[in-house]
Amino acid sequence: MRKSSAVELAILGLLQECPLHGYELRKRLSTLLGALRAISYGALYPALKQLSKAGYISETGNISAPGPALSTKRARITYSLTDSGKQYLADLLADSGPETWDDEGFGVRLAFFSTTESEVRRRILEGRRSRLAERRATLRESVAATRERIDRYTIELQRHGLDGVENELRWIDELIAAESRSNTQVKNLKGIS
Amino acid sequence: MRKSSAVELAILGLLQECPLHGYELRKRLSTLLGALRAISYGALYPALKQLSKAGYISETGNISAPGPALSTKRARITYSLTDSGKQYLADLLADSGPETWDDEGFGVRLAFFSTTESEVRRRILEGRRSRLAERRATLRESVAATRERIDRYTIELQRHGLDGVENELRWIDELIAAESRSNTQVKNLKGIS
């Protein structure tokens, strides 16, 4: 079983909420992941086929309402998660390895954090945090190294990159703090009961 | 002549300053473009071969110092811009079409803004600005549309994405303002003379 791409994970995650057809799926992927990714049909449909072949999702023509048997609409293919797919998705979301720390892997997983165990959430957030801290260190070094250069624009570009990383670090810290708070609350509740 | 990728542009831009060999080139690309891109050798060397074949750069074994004829070091291949390459680079940098507004295309071009005409700089900055403004509009919409959702994490992800875009917009505005200032100065100087 090859490691699943972020796109597949996103598809499975969306289908977890409700069955959808491809076109709708694509729109939701775009808004869900925002600037992160705008997938094309040439990538989406093959991915759906492949997930279907693997048994993680099932296709059904939309025999939706019990009204007029064959609706006038062109047969839309609605995809839903199978039991096997639910299990697979759960496994993917239970993961907190290196692939969950890069920009895309992290973004997709965060989007489905509600379905992720609190402990795994914490590990993913910490992993992402140290990945970002590393990147910040590298960028600081290179900003320092380029200090003598007179080129305004090179400096601007690097400074902006560093700003972005620092910004994201603050954000992650907030998320981690919020996570701790809700953990404490849970512990308190447990203590009381 | 196929349209050149951002990587090729970056290579040409770096070679404009001084001749370099592949290994060094890769390090500089990484620091120059920061988080934007970390190119692998599997991409770099073929790109160099291709640029060489096109006549934009020339390869020379490092027969550097006039000391001991064959240095002990393994023959490093030093690449330098040819006249044709200089022309090509100038053409690429004089461009301000849509390909100069996306994340990567913009980043690379900004890095070499010092060698870009002030008018082209302005057009690229404006183009980038409106591209970002569009993205902001889309994100705002989707944040608004997702408002009723209770999912904290989906909201956080989208809000963070929006923050990032707004941040970059402010940065671009600063750059544009700085650009206008230096233009005004130039005009004043011209007025005086």
Added chain:
DNA sequence: GTTAGCATGTAAGGAGTTACATGATTTT
């Protein structure tokens, strides 16, 4: 002497985009 870094490359393959092809439905 062995590890780490310098230095150049190739082959296989993954992941996706673009452009095309088709047709239904809704809106103007």
Added chain:
DNA sequence: AAAATCATGTAACTCCTTACATGCTAAC
């Protein structure tokens, strides 16, 4: 009736990553 948008797909192609292959040089 034209235009937009819904809806599904395929084929060719691009670009890049990973893994491998090779060997030198400096430092410890």
